Amino acid sequence: MFTKKGISRMASNSKVLGYQPGQSFIHQLSGVSKLIFFILVSVSVMSTYDTRLILAVSLGSLLLFQFSGIKWRQVRFVLIFIGIFLVLNLVTIYLFSPEYGVGIYGSRTVIAQGWGRFTVTAEQLFYLFNVFIKYLSTVPLAILFLTTTHPSQFASSLNQIGVSYKIAYAVSLALRYVPDLQEEYGMIKKSQEARGLELSQKATFVQRIKGNLQIVLPLIFSSLSRIETISTAMELRRFGQHQKRTWYSYQPLKRSDYLTIALGVTILCLTFLLFFTNGGRFFNPF
Structure with a gap:
């Protein structure tokens, strides 16, 4: 038989998205440094399509999530929801503009000839890959910020x-x-x-x-x-x-907080530098 106390205990053990106490170095950072870092990195990732930078940020995001001690099962519902939205976004991009990447990168490498205008090109797949890793870069950071900040x-x-x-x-x-x-x-x-x-x-x-x-x-x-x-x-x-x-709950900034902010500023400056190097937002390997 379920009691109110027992039911509450079972509910508290369910997958709840919210602050998760921990002892990792990410938990010890000030909320303002984590917020500034998240904003700077998000602006960088959203404003560029340089695959090298986005891929590096996505790998760093996954490593930070691993170091935080937050379990993937604790945020499974959110990840499933975002994953469904991501798939719909990628499919929609292809359906409405199957050769959008061809126009961006200025070349056309056909991998598979489809029906009518729906062909599979390397340029389009490369563009969709960039969109995918953009999500992979920002979503773990957003979840990490929410779950490690009171x-x-x-x-x-x-x-x-x-x-x-x-x-x-x-x-x-x-x-x-x-x-x-x-x-x-x-x-x-x-x-x-x-x-x-x-x-x-x-x-x-x-x-x-x-x-x-x-x-x-x-x-x-x-x-x-x-x-x-x-x-x-x-x-x-x-x-x-x-x-x-x-x-x-005010927490003064420490050395680790200043280093975190400096890292975010460095990533943003690197983004602007890549704008000049690539001659725009897109990195073109073709």
């Missing part, structure tokens, strides 16, 4: 770089609430299954959709009620009265 420290870092503390605090509340929402969903799901509602792989796809809707809709209304309670409590405490505020 929400309060994230809010403090946003305020340190000039974001209004009201916006920073709203972001902090959202990050805190996502794991709670996932945990509450898991608890309700276990309760429903204990009462005989089949939501596992044994049920049909339609049955699982209906069963999850029975959970999601009440969860949305309870979330709205909780938001109203939090906003009322903040108003009663006169939140937002002053122009500035202090942060309990």
Whole structure:
């Protein structure tokens, strides 16, 4: 028989995307240094198509994820969702413009002759590969930042770089609430299954959709009620009265933080240097 305490324990052991405490060197970095590094690297990767740089950043991202101690199974749901979106993006690019890479790189190397305009060229495959490793570069860094940075420290870092503390605090509340929402969903799901509602792989796809809707809709209304309670409590405490505020989780920058920021600046400068070397955003091996 399921008790409330037992259900809560099972829900807390589920795959929840949120802050994961740890002792890695990434956890020890200040939130502001990780945020600045993530922004600089993301700008670099998104603004260039130099395969050498993007591939190096993607390998570095995977190594950082490995060193952080975060398990892949802990973020499996997010990775599956992003993976599906990535496949749809690549397929859409090919369907709407199957020779887009040919126009970019100025050559046409046919690998397989398809039907009509749908041919397989080395240039198009190379372009799609670049799009793929762009995701491989930024997604692990984004997940790593969210799972190794406490929400309060994230809010403090946003305020340190000039974001209004009201916006920073709203972001902090959202990050805190996502794991709670996932945990509450898991608890309700276990309760429903204990009462005989089949939501596992044994049920049909339609049955699982209906069963999850029975959970999601009440969860949305309870979330709205909780938001109203939090906003009322903040108003009663006169939140937002002053122009500035202090942060309990404020963490001064250390040598490792300055090195992290310097690495991000170096990657960004290298991106601009490659613009001049390649004569544009694209690295052309053809």
